[in-house]
Amino acid sequence: MSVRDTFNKHLLHPWSDLPNLGEDDSTPVIVRGEGVYIYDDNGQRMIDGPGGMWCMQTGYGRQEIADRVATQIVELGYSTAFSTINPLEAELAQRIAEKTPGDLNRVFFTTGGSTAVDSALRLCQLARNIRGEPQRKHILCRDKGYHGSTYLSASVTGKERDKTAMDTAVDLVHFLTAPCAFYQEQEFASEEAFCDFLIAELEAKIAELGPENIMCFIAEPILGSGGVLVPPKGYNRRCWEVVKRHGITYIADEVVTAFGRLGHWFASETLFDVVPDIITFAKGVTSGYLPLGGYAVSDAFMAEISGDNAEGNCYSNGFTWSANPVSCAAALESWDIIEREQLLEHVRDVGPYFQAQLRTLMDLPLVADVRGMGMMAAVEMSLGSDAEGEALLEQDYHLGDLIDSHCREFGLLVRPLINVCIMSPPLILTREQVDDLVSALRKALLKAQEELLG
Ligand SMILES: Cc1ncc(COP(=O)(O)O)c(C=O)c1O
Structure with missing residues (x-):
């Protein structure tokens, strides 16, 4: 049985979507990590946007x-x-x-x-x-x-x-x-x-x-x-x-x-x-x-x-x-x-750049807000429709899912919280890697924009 099949048969994950229990075809199988990157079972390398679950400070693969x-x-x-x-x-x-x-x-x-x-x-x-x-x-x-x-x-x-x-x-x-x-x-x-x-x-x-x-x-x-x-x-x-x-x-x-x-x-x-x-x-x-x-x-x-x-x-x-x-x-x-490695100083140095670069995404119609501080940020997405309540929630879930899969294609793991891309990358993220992260997110947003807004 593949890992996914076994997962679908035997595992219950946090925040499991119960109506679709046992039918997951999108949660990535992650097999390796190095620095700010994680790798899925197809060998796809991605920057770990959420830093695990807000916790991966010093990066993956630390021999020390x-x-x-x-x-x-x-x-x-x-x-x-x-x-x-x-x-x-x-x-x-x-x-x-x-x-x-x-x-x-x-x-x-x-x-x-x-x-x-x-x-x-x-x-x-x-x-x-x-x-x-x-x-x-x-x-x-x-x-x-x-x-x-x-x-x-x-x-x-x-x-x-x-x-x-x-x-x-x-x-x-x-x-x-x-x-x-x-x-x-x-x-x-x-x-x-x-x-x-x-x-x-x-x-x-x-x-x-x-x-x-x-x-x-x-x-x-x-x-x-x-x-x-x-x-x-x-x-x-x-x-x-x-x-x-x-x-x-x-x-x-x-x-x-x-x-x-x-x-x-x-x-x-x-x-x-x-x-x-x-x-x-x-x-x-x-x-x-x-x-x-x-x-x-x-x-x-x-x-x-x-x-x-x-x-x-x-x-x-x-x-x-x-x-x-x-x-x-x-x-x-x-x-x-x-x-x-003076990571506190590093965050104080690179954090403002990280925030500023993410804010450049505000020019995209799907981006409703960008906010954050240090090495934590959110890019909130919206279709800007008139939908409310359950209908809006469904729309936001769909938007988040789309960005999720597109981001992965461009080398970034996001796993949005509904329609909000949470960013909490490893603290070792460099300026170049900030650029890569923002560029991947921009590409994913543009692709989704074309699909959803034409
Ligand atoms: C602010 C805050 N408090 C508590 C928790 C719960 O932590 P844990 O998942 O380790 O139980 C979290 C988890 O995301 C959190 O963000």
């Missing part, structure tokens, strides 16, 4: 990571954080604490981003219980935010276009407007006016629920999977000021934005002037080579729920692969590569 991981497997292939300490988790936690803002000095390791978010939210619930505020459990989040696929992390996810009939913890969760002017029907005179609107909405929601009932606000500094939504200037800082004034915990979900994607180890303070109580991370921490995630939490937060304040409580949350030494080895080596 392979060697460090292999050495670690032989040295100590597993240890459990439930009852032992391994030296690698200690070193990684120390490095993270040095780079996180403020007093975020304590790290909890998980197996990925969803478990990081879930664990952070459960820590907040525990904290409210310990502090005698058991009613304080409501969570503020945003439309188009993505935080994961466990029950709680999916519950705070606000991607309304992902059709789902799966249950979520609706009673606890409140969605605010996505901070992206492109999606606003209402016109605003300026970026500042839009920001004022968003902050007023946040204040109003807090007043409506009562601050004494709100546990936390969770936000990606730039919304990734929702379509790379870069908020208006000052938005993150102003949200932080509002929620802190009301004693609400601020969780920055940096699962995408950390480890160099925006040119810094963490983006919250450096780029957005925010010192969260908790920062979640995953993905780029190992350059995607092995699963690992976690959160860093402030000493002040932990002081309130530990020692004499803890009243015999324990943090009953953890995973078999929490702080797995082999994953930590991959993370430490990826970290060393980022430092050795």
